[in-house]
Amino acid sequence: MADGTLFLAIAYVAMIGIIGGWTWNLLSRMNELSERLSAAEAALSDSADEISEDE
Amino acid sequence: MAAITLWLGFTWAPSVNPDDWSSPEAYRILYWHVPVAWASFNAAALLFIGSGAWFLKRLEWGWKLHVVGANLGLLYGLCVMISGPIWGAAEWGTPWDLTDVRLNTFAILAALSLYLVMGHQSQADTEDTRDTFATVGLFGFLLVPLTIAAIRIWENRHPPPIIMGDESSGLDSEILLVMLLGVFAFQILVSGQIMLRYLISGLEERLIVVQTKLDERY
Numbered sequence: 001m002a003d004g005t006l007f008l009a010i011a012y013v014a015m016i017g018i019i020g021g022w023t024w025n026l027l028s029r030m031n032e033l034s035e036r037l038s039a040a041e042a043a044l045s046d047s048a049d050e051i052s053e054d055e
Numbered sequence: 056m057a058a059i060t061l062w063l064g065f066t067w068a069p070s071v072n073p074d075d076w077s078s079p080e081a082y083r084i085l086y087w088h089v090p091v092a093w094a095s096f097n098a099a100a101l102l103f104i105g106s107g108a109w110f111l112k113r114l115e116w117g118w119k120l121h122v123v124g125a126n127l128g129l130l131y132g133l134c135v136m137i138s139g140p141i142w143g144a145a146e147w148g149t150p151w152d153l154t155d156v157r158l159n160t161f162a163i164l165a166a167l168s169l170y171l172v173m174g175h176q177s178q179a180d181t182e183d184t185r186d187t188f189a190t191v192g193l194f195g196f197l198l199v200p201l202t203i204a205a206i207r208i209w210e211n212r213h214p215p216p217i218i219m220g221d222e223s224s225g226l227d228s229e230i231l232l233v234m235l236l237g238v239f240a241f242q243i244l245v246s247g248q249i250m251l252r253y254l255i256s257g258l259e260e261r262l263i264v265v266q267t268k269l270d271e272r273y
Contacts, residue, residue, distance in 0.1 A: 003073070004081025007145035011084050011138040012061065015091065018137070019244075022130050026251045033258040040265040047272050 056240030060086055063233045078145035084138050085230075090237035091134040092161075094245050098127035099164060099199045101249075102171075106192030109185060118185055121192055123252045125171035127245060132165030147212060157205040157213040164198040167191065 064086035073079040102124030108117025139158070140150030152158060171188055178184045206213050226234070 004078025004142075004145035007078065007081050007141050008083055011141040012087065014137045014141070015087055015134045018130065018134055023248065023251075026248065026255065030251065030255050030258065033255060033262060037258055037262045037265065040262060040269060044265055044269055044272075047269065051272075 057087070057090075057237065057244060060090070060233060060237035060240050063236065068230050068233045069227060076146060077148070081142050081145040084142045086234055086237050087241075088135065088138045088142065089234055090241040091131045091138070093238050094241045095128055095131035095135055095164070095168075096199050096203070097242070097245060098124050098131055098168070099196055100124075102128055102168075102192045103196035103199075106189040106196075110189040110193060118189075119253065119256055121171075121185075121189060122175055123249055125168050125175065125188075125192070126252070127248060128168035129165065129172050130248075131241075131245075132161070132168050135161065136165050143212070152212040155211040155213055156209045157202060157211075160198050160202040160205055164195065164202060167195040167198070 064083050068083070068086070071079050071082050076082060101120050105117045105120025105122070105124050108114040109121055110117075139161075143152070144150040171191060174184070174188055203216075206216055
């Protein structure tokens, strides 16, 4: 490994891990927010229906 | 495209002369090391523009750009700070040289991004804190031209510049082509990550609006 192959492998694995992990976190956060927004909008729509029925 | 760069870098790009290098194969780190360094400089530019837009004009998009710039600056700064010393350990026999200005100014730039990201997460989001962080972003950008100029003015350990350097820094055309493909690939990746961050920001704002409406009803 005197030619540096092991160092090269460690460096690339580390960079792929960091960039992949960060991007994965962004995508997870976006999916989580989308689900929470859909649930909140559904709750808002239900409450609007209840109010109109009461009236 | 970044993966294609890596594949080309390992399979198509030629090897360097083993007599000139201690760890000849380790040179292939540059196919990502240089593109992520450029990506971190671009992130610092976004940070600078966003900080200026917020500090001078109180523009909300400016603050968002500041936050995105700090995050991407940390991400790509970290990649440079990991890959560089690993290559240094293989080639120089030491991961760091405190007398090399280039290494030190870049480390400060990455530390600045870390400070901003941690600050955004720990401090209350008020105009005063935004002003403080924006000032750091504005003055911190000075490190970018200093870092770029450092290897031209105080050449020590770090290899000479590849683009617009002197004759000794010239690269084989195939190596340069693969590296430039990497630079292009990472610019696209950065653009995609900025768009994702803006999408998330938009979703967060919409969620706050809907939750506020729900709170008002119940």
